[in-house]
Amino acid sequence: MKAFFVKYRRLILLMLLFLLYIFYLIVCAIVKKSDNFFSTEMFLDSYIPFIDFAVYGYISWVPLAAVSVIFLFFCPGDGYYRLIIAIAISVLICLIISLSYPVRMDIPHFGDSAFLVAVLKNSGIASFPNIPSCILSNGFFLMIFYKKIHKRSKCLPIVLLFGLILLAWIVCALLSKMTHISDLLIGILIGAVSSLSVWFIPFKQTH
Numbered sequence: 001m002k003a004f005f006v007k008y009r010r011l012i013l014l015m016l017l018f019l020l021y022i023f024y025l026i027v028c029a030i031v032k033k034s035d036n037f038f039s040t041e042m043f044l045d046s047y048i049p050f051i052d053f054a055v056y057g058y059i060s061w062v063p064l065a066a067v068s069v070i071f072l073f074f075c076p077g078d079g080y081y082r083l084i085i086a087i088a089i090s091v092l093i094c095l096i097i098s099l100s101y102p103v104r105m106d107i108p109h110f111g112d113s114a115f116l117v118a119v120l121k122n123s124g125i126a127s128f129p130n131i132p133s134c135i136l137s138n139g140f141f142l143m144i145f146y147k148k149i150h151k152r153s154k155c156l157p158i159v160l161l162f163g164l165i166l167l168a169w170i171v172c173a174l175l176s177k178m179t180h181i182s183d184l185l186i187g188i189l190i191g192a193v194s195s196l197s198v199w200f201i202p203f204k205q206t207h
Contacts, residue, residue: 057169
């Protein structure tokens, strides 16, 4: 059993994300029943124009997050373990905040696209607008930390490209009105703090 766990520990750790998803669904059900919702909209948000096709850039956060996980999964060292733990911490913090201060975003109308309706018209997107930014910031910061300690690594172009794409995603998220400025800032802050905290946790025999 120990040999099996050691051999497949990187894959087994993905179960942590599955358990986190179960908790996410539970919180979704609780928040959906709430009658008292808070607004995260700021004065500056009213000056940001609405561009409907920017939503396609916004929903790219899912493959972007997968890229950071896959990148560190195949890299030597413990960056992958730290990323999974950092994501778990970040999402847990966001879910706990949502339980105390439930938010309901006013999702814009994006035409008659069945795909967008299926992806966007749900309580998860509407109630947790800070989760995508915190997950993406986890991936970005831990990729930077990995590059810093592996100075001979050739991953710098990948990290720079990921950073540029992340900036483009932030613009798309704001232009599509799928998130507010405060949601982005809170998500990035949570991701930065959790990534920095997890980076100082000592790991042994994780290569």
